[in-house]
Each structure stands twice: as structure tokens, then as C-alpha cells.
Amino acid sequence: MTERTVRIALVGLGFGAEFIPIYQAHPNVEIAAICQRSRDKLDAIGDAFGIRDRYTDYAELLRDESIDAVHINTPIPDHARQSIAALRAGKHVACTVPMATTLYELREIVTLSEQTGLRYMMMETVVYSREFLFVQDLYRRGELGRVQFLRASHQQEMAGWPGYWEGLPPMHYATHCVGPVLALTDAQAESVTCLGSGRIAEPLISKYGSPFAIESCHIRFADCDLGAEITRSLFDTARQYRESFEVYGSQRSFEWPLIEHEPCVLHTGEQPTLVTVPDFADRLPEPIRKFTTEGVYDSDANQHLSFTQGSGHGGSHPHLAHEFVRALVEDRPPYPDARRSANWTAVGILAHQSAMRGGELQELPEYTRFAARATVGGGA
Numbered sequence: 238m239t240e241r242t243v244r245i246a247l248v249g250l251g252f253g254a255e256f257i258p259i260y261q262a263h264p265n266v267e268i269a270a271i272c273q274r275s276r277d278k279l280d281a282i283g284d285a286f287g288i289r290d291r292y293t294d295y296a297e298l299l300r301d302e303s304i305d306a307v308h309i310n311t312p313i314p315d316h317a318r319q320s321i322a323a324l325r326a327g328k329h330v331a332c333t334v335p336m337a338t339t340l341y342e343l344r345e346i347v348t349l350s351e352q353t354g355l356r357y358m359m360m361e362t363v364v365y366s367r368e369f370l371f372v373q374d375l376y377r378r379g380e381l382g383r384v385q386f387l388r389a390s391h392q393q394e395m396a397g398w399p400g401y402w403e404g405l406p407p408m409h410y411a412t413h414c415v416g417p418v419l420a421l422t423d424a425q426a427e428s429v430t431c432l433g434s435g436r437i438a439e440p441l442i443s444k445y446g447s448p449f450a451i452e453s454c455h456i457r458f459a460d461c462d463l464g465a466e467i468t469r470s471l472f473d474t475a476r477q478y479r480e481s482f483e484v485y486g487s488q489r490s491f492e493w494p495l496i497e498h499e500p501c502v503l504h505t506g507e508q509p510t511l512v513t514v515p516d517f518a519d520r521l522p523e524p525i526r527k528f529t530t531e532g533v534y535d536s537d538a539n540q541h542l543s544f545t546q547g548s549g550h551g552g553s554h555p556h557l558a559h560e561f562v563r564a565l566v567e568d569r570p571p572y573p574d575a576r577r578s579a580n581w582t583a584v585g586i587l588a589h590q591s592a593m594r595g596g597e598l599q600e601l602p603e604y605t606r607f608a609a610r611a612t613v614g615g616g617a
């Protein structure tokens with residue numbers, strides 16, 4: 238039996254353009270359309286990739302009945318609004334991080350997805366990075382022993398990025414840290430407390446009313462004795478770009494390198510070993526395996542030149558695209574689904590709220606909680 242082909246529209250073609258060649262090579266996908274605001278760039282990309290249907294108006298795209306799903310890569314303030322509009326228009330949604338910046342929007346997306354049966358997936362890159370897949374593989378094989386604690390950080394200097402970034406509360410873009418610490422054991426957050434530290438430049442503070450240079454949050458996991466710590470900074474803190482993920486187990490622990498591109502460290506008891514993390518391309522259909530290789534396009538440096546090259550972010554892009562597509566083909570929830578995406582995103586929203594209230598404990602709302610399915614702590 239021939240498998241279903243999913244017709245996907247790409248919305249937002251900066252970072253989003255990286256996914257075009259992946260979807261074009263995927264055996265279950267047809268790119269139905271592309272959408273972005275300015276006509277000249279839309280046409281340049283449409284011509285380069287041979288895509289006929291092009292929209293500068295998102296509302297018009299949603300009226301196109303031939304489109305099954307949208308993959309949204311627009312600026313942060315648009316993510317929730319566009320996801321909600323797509324679900325209301327009967328489209329499945331994949332959306333880049335973060336899912337939303339308010340709890341109200343999270344509830345709306347979860348509710349719509351569950352009422353309609355349409356799938357929602359937040360495209361969190363770190364949980365499909367080769368480093369995460371490596372640790373997940375150790376966990377699933379029971380090699381970590383009992384998981385005792387997790388830690389993640391994401392430090393980046395956003396000066397010079399588009400205006401909506403200026404003064405953004407660090408924890409409003411926290412899913413690169415929250416995602417891996419919760420996803421490893423498929424745990425969910427129950428509550429958070431967060432410390433805001435330092436102070437950014439006054440003109441930045443006025444944008445979102447957020448003064449802190451660094452926000453550091455403790456997450457209490459639901460239904461188990463595990464917890465995690467996550468650290469975020471966006472402005473006025475000297476640090477090389479870093480997304481890190483560390484897990485401490487009774488038998489083995491994994492630590493991200495301090496300096497980018499150095500090897501990761503695996504500790505067996507007190508014995509450290511430098512490890513070169515393997516590629517997990519063999520989990521993908523052959524035509525998209527090549528996209529796990531790092532390309533020259535560097536969206537974190539805001540360089541949008543070489544959109545025909547491979548994929549960054551730890552080789553995660555083809556894994557993310559494949560997961561979304563297979564969920565639609567197999568008619569099953571993607572990972573992360575709407576509730577998990579909401580739980581991960583709510584951690585950041587509530588962490589910032591906690592920091593603004595002097596570290597007050599914040600409970601995760603019911604609509605971000607989900608039925609547990611994994612063994613937390615000891616290996617799946």
C-alpha cells in the first residue's frame with residue numbers, strides 16, 4: 238500500500254528555509270506552499286527550490302484547502318496567534334520555539350488541538366540533537382543507572398537581533414533548556430522557582446519590564462523525586478554561545494563541553510572519558526540522512542545565506558521534520574505533542590513570573606499536564 242503524502246506549507250523563511258530541502262527530499266511530503274512577508278525574498282526562495290504556490294498573506298494561505306499542515310518559523314510574538322489560526326482553519330501545526338509567551342495562549346492551543354484532533358508539535362531542536370539522542374540512548378539501555386539530577390543552560394548574546402528580542406525575559410525562550418531535562422525521562426514539570434540575577438541595560442529593561450541578566454530556575458518534576466536546574470541569559474553577560482545539557486546518574490553522568498566543539502564528557506563513577514557523539518542518521522529515511530550534517534547556514538549567528546546547505550542545531554532538523562511527518566502519516570501524537578510542548582513552555586513563562594515575584598513557587602496548570610508513560614529515574 239502506498240503511504241500517504243502530507244502537504245506542508247512553510248511559513249517564515251529565515252530559519253524556516255532550512256527545512257525546505259529536507260521536506261522536499263522526504264518520501265512522505267509535498268511542499269504545498271511557502272509564505273513570508275516580502276515578495277522579493279519569497280520569489281527568490283520559491284524560484285531556487287521550484288515551489289509554485291507562494292503567499293505573502295498568512296490568512297490567505299490558511300484558506301488554501303490543499304494544505305494539510307503548516308510549519309511556522311515566524312518571529313516569537315506571532316507563534317501562538319498563527320498556530321491558533323491554523324488549528325481553527327483545520328491545519329495540523331508544527332511551530333518553532335517557543336510555543337507561546339502567555340499561559341492563555343498555551344491553553345488555547347492545547348484545547349483546540351484536543352477538540353479538533355489536529356496535531357500540534359513544538360519543533361524543539363535540542364531534544365533531537367545528536368547529544369540528546371546519545372544520552373537518551375544511554376538512558377534507555379539503563380547505562381546511566383538511576384537518574385539523580387539534570388541541568389541545562391542556554392546562554393546567548395542577542396544584541397543586534399531583530400527588535401522583538403530586545404529585553405526579552407530570558408525564560409520566555411527557555412525550551413532549549415527545559416526540553417532536554419524533561420524529555421530524557423519523559424517527565425513533566427509540577428512547579429518552578431526562579432532567581433533573577435544581575436541587571437541589563439536600562440533601555441532594554443523598558444521593552445518587557447524584565448530587569449534580569451540571568452534567570453536560574455529549579456524545576457520540580459511531577460510524580461517522582463527528580464529535579465533540574467536551568468540557566469538562561471540573553472543580554473549583557475559575557476559567555477560564548479552555549480546550549481548545554483547534563484545528566485547525573487548513579488552509574489554514569491554526561492556533561493556538555495565548556496567550550497563549543499570540544500568533546501562531551503562521560504563519567505563512569507569518578508572516571509571521565511571524552512566522547513565523540515555518534516550520528517543517528519540511520520534512524521531517518523535514506524534521502525534525508527545527509528541533512529544531519531552541520532551546514533554553513535548559521536541561524537544563531539543570524540546569517541540567512543546558504544539555505545541549501547545542511548542542518549545545524551546538532552543535526553536535529555531532519556529528525557524534527559521526520560517526527561512531525563510520521564505522526565501525521567501514522568495518525569499518532571508527535572513528540573512533543575501539544576500538552577508536552579505546553580508543559581515545557583509554561584516552565585519558562587512561570588519561571589520568569591517567579592523571578593519577578595522574588596522566587597515565589599509557581600505550579601504548572603492542569604492543561605499542561607499529561608498521562609505519564611515512562612519509568613522516571615531508573616531507565617525506560
Ligand SMILES: NC(=O)c1ccc[n+]([C@@H]2O[C@H](COP(=O)([O-])OP(=O)(O)OC[C@H]3O[C@@H](n4cnc5c(N)ncnc54)[C@H](O)[C@@H]3O)[C@@H](O)[C@H]2O)c1
Pocket residue numbers: 248249250251252253272273274275293294295310311312313315333334335360361362399536537539550
Ligand atoms: N534552534 C531553534 O529552534 C531556532 C533557531 C533559530 C530561530 N528559531 C526561531 O525561528 C523564528 C524565526 O527566526 P528567524 O531568525 O528566521 O527570524 P527572521 O526575522 O529572520 O525571519 C522571520 C521570517 O518570518 C516571516 N514573517 C514574519 N512575520 C510574518 C507573518 N505575519 N506572516 C508570514 N511570514 C512572516 C518573515 O518574512 C521572515 O521570512 C524565531 O521565532 C526563533 O525563535 C529557532
